Amino acid sequence: NAGVTQTPKFQVLKTGQSMTLQCAQDMNHEYMSWYRQDPGMGLRLIHYSVGAGITDQGEVPNGYNVSRSTTEDFPLRLLSAAPSQTSVYFCASSRKGYTGELFFGEGSRLTVL
Amino acid sequence: GESVGLHLPTLSVQEGDNSIINCAYSNSASDYFIWYKQESGKGPQFIIDIRSNMDKRQGQRVTVLLNKTVKHLSLQIAATQPGDSAVYFCAEFNDYKLSFGAGTTVTVRA
Numbered sequence: 001n002a003g004v005t006q007t008p009k010f011q012v013l014k015t016g017q018s019m020t021l022q023c024a025q026d027m028n029h030e031y032m033s034w035y036r037q038d039p040g041m042g043l044r045l046i047h048y049s050v051g052a053g054i055t056d057q058g059e060v061p062n063g064y065n066v067s068r069s070t071t072e073d074f075p076l077r078l079l080s081a082a083p084s085q086t087s088v089y090f091c092a093s094s095r096k097g098y099t100g101e102l103f104f105g106e107g108s109r110l111t112v113l
Numbered sequence: 114g115e116s117v118g119l120h121l122p123t124l125s126v127q128e129g130d131n132s133i134i135n136c137a138y139s140n141s142a143s144d145y146f147i148w149y150k151q152e153s154g155k156g157p158q159f160i161i162d163i164r165s166n167m168d169k170r171q172g173q174r175v176t177v178l179l180n181k182t183v184k185h186l187s188l189q190i191a192a193t194q195p196g197d198s199a200v201y202f203c204a205e206f207n208d209y210k211l212s213f214g215a216g217t218t219v220t221v222r223a
Contacts (some may be wrong), residue, residue: 004156032208040122042202042213043157050209058210090156100145100206102155 002026005107006091013081013112021076023091023106027051028097029103032074033058036087037107043090051096079113095100126197132190134217136203139184141206146179146200151200151216160201161186191192195221 007022025032033048035058043059049068063085065077074093078085088109092102126132128196134150138146149157161172161185163179170177176189186203 006193009174033211035186035213040215043216045212049210056209059212073136092156097208098145100162100211101159102157102211104158105154107154 004105023074025093027092031094031099035090126193134188136186143207145206147204149202
């Protein structure tokens with residue numbers, strides 16, 4: 001089992017560029033989410049989805065879009081990158097119901113110049 | 114073993130000693146409280162959780178204690194090993210959202 005796979009692992013963008021961080025899971029998990037982690041800080045929830053076709057905002061959603069057309073995939077789109085979005089992004093998934101036990105990907109490190 | 118009464122960002126532990134990592138939470142309505150471990154360059158990994166109606170739960174070499182009176186959560190690691198060196202996060206689960214604390218970096222001394 002691959003678990004949660006994130007691509008790319010590293011990305012450098014210029015201010016104003018757009019890009020999509022990909023996330024795929026092969027565990028048939030209903031719940032998926034995106035977090036960002038900044039130096040010395042915990043993880044902050046950006047967006048989450050409780051199932052295909054359903055998404056909702058987390059703590060820091062501004063500047064990010066998500067969609068959930070399939071159970072397996074949950075891409076995160078940056079519409080117009082800003083230096084404040086420089087961070088490490090983690091995708092996570094969980095089985096239906098209780099979602100405190102998340103399975104995380106290895107992370108995508110994004111630098112916006 | 115070593116312990117911290119308040120949340121501190123770092124904890125240094127002698128190999129073989131017991132570790133206690135503390136966390137204060139904010140939401141009394143949270144359903145579950147969870148501990149995660151994050152090794153350098155990796156994503157967080159689930160360690161153990163405890164439901165809000167419990168006081169104590171034990172896993173393999175780990176014990177989580179929940180004190181709802183003072184909104185305090187702790188993780189005890191028995192016989193700390195070099196592989197336990199990592200950042201440990203407490204988290205609260207409520208309404209489909211998992212909220213993480215700031216983390217404690219644990220360093221194990223040989």
